[in-house]
Amino acid sequence: MDILSEQIDWAIEKSAAVISRYQQDSGAYPSSPNFDVYKYSWIRDGAFIADGMSRVGRRESADQFFAWCSNLIIDRRESILNGEHLNARYTYSGQDPTNEWGSFQLDGYGLLLWAIKQHQQRYNLNENIYKEATGLIQHYLDIHWQEPCFDWWEEREGVHAATLACIYAGLQAYGHPTAAIVKAAINLKKERLDSSLIICGLFDAVDPPAMDQIIKDIEASLIGPDGGVYRYADDTYYGGGEWPITTGLLGWYYIKTGRQNQARLKLNWMIEQMKDSGWLPEQLKTNMLHPEYYDQWVAKWGHPANPLLWSQSMLLTLAHEMPK
Numbered sequence: 250m251d252i253l254s255e256q257i258d259w260a261i262e263k264s265a266a267v268i269s270r271y272q273q274d275s276g277a278y279p280s281s282p283n284f285d286v287y288k289y290s291w292i293r294d295g296a297f298i299a300d301g302m303s304r305v306g307r308r309e310s311a312d313q314f315f316a317w318c319s320n321l322i323i324d325r326r327e328s329i330l331n332g333e334h335l336n337a338r339y340t341y342s343g344q345d346p347t348n349e350w351g352s353f354q355l356d357g358y359g360l361l362l363w364a365i366k367q368h369q370q371r372y373n374l375n376e377n378i379y380k381e382a383t384g385l386i387q388h389y390l391d392i393h394w395q396e397p398c399f400d401w402w403e404e405r406e407g408v409h410a411a412t413l414a415c416i417y418a419g420l421q422a423y424g425h426p427t428a429a430i431v432k433a434a435i436n437l438k439k440e441r442l443d444s445s446l447i448i449c450g451l452f453d454a455v456d457p458p459a460m461d462q463i464i465k466d467i468e469a470s471l472i473g474p475d476g477g478v479y480r481y482a483d484d485t486y487y488g489g490g491e492w493p494i495t496t497g498l499l500g501w502y503y504i505k506t507g508r509q510n511q512a513r514l515k516l517n518w519m520i521e522q523m524k525d526s527g528w529l530p531e532q533l534k535t536n537m538l539h540p541e542y543y544d545q546w547v548a549k550w551g552h553p554a555n556p557l558l559w560s561q562s563m564l565l566t567l568a569h570e571m572p573k
């Protein structure tokens with residue numbers, strides 16, 4: 250085995266071990282186990298984490314998370330049918346959090362449908378296992394998809410292309426007729442340049458030429474000196490460093506569009522950030538866009554989240570996507 254494959258294997262083992270180590274007995278995945286404000290299980294993060302674990306053979310971990318989600322959804326059956334909103338994150342035991350947050354976010358529920366479907370197909374699981382929960386989620390998305398909600402980064406309220414792409418992917422996975430209507434409503438012209446938009450290309454939610462232009466714009470202005478990917482130009486959260494999540498997304502898009510060498514560079518960058526500890530943070534402290542904001546965030550919430558389980562899972566996803 251060459252050195253590169255050994256490094257990839259090491260990074261997969263390490264990332265999966267970090268995720269397993271912190272997965273709760275309930276099945277919930279903490280967003281970050283050491284960062285107080287992230288000691289909750291986000292549906293968006295969790296869908297990606299479970300998908301990553303499912304891809305690399307950690308079937309039980311994904312099963313436990315999906316079962317936790319399924320119970321949580323079925324417990325809220327009445328409020329879903331009454332048209333009420335669900336949360337973006339929950340306590341590990343599946344309760345709604347009590348503190349303030351931009352809690353109405355629809356993307357996670359689309360991602361959850363998508364991830365469950367992938368997992369069931371990958372392991373040839375019985376369709377009935379999550380039938381009640383996935384039916385309720387489809388109903389939920391069908392009635393709320395046009396409503397403004399918080400974006401992936403939980404900062405801006407609106408109808409965002411990345412959110413719609415996730416809803417589309419989830420409904421499409423179940424053949425729901427609203428999927429095509431959601432896709433048709435995606436309007437890239439209204440979007441700020443943001444690397445969360447890469448998900449639109451990964452889910453075939455926008456036309457390839459439009460996506461290629463966005464990728465060119467991201468390459469021109471949202472890539473750090475070592476190749477890590479920023480979220481958006483005005484990002485001041487912890488100084489606005491490069492994010493492993495968005496770097497992994499770009500690598501995945503490169504594979505989808507046949508650019509394996511460029512994908513490999515993104516994977517190398519992610520492995521490099523894991524160094525000896527094997528941990529991947531939410532963002533890097535090097536090459537910040539707005540370093541003058543860093544200290545005030547540390548004073549407010551402590552050091553940046555590390556490890557971040559969604560970052561670890563993007564390593565799994567990208568490594569799994571790399572052609573063998």
Ligand code: BGC
Pocket residue numbers: 280281287291293294401402403557559
């Ligand atoms: C990010 C969200 C993420 C949450 C938990 C926030 O800082 O903007 O995308 O879901 O942290 O990881």
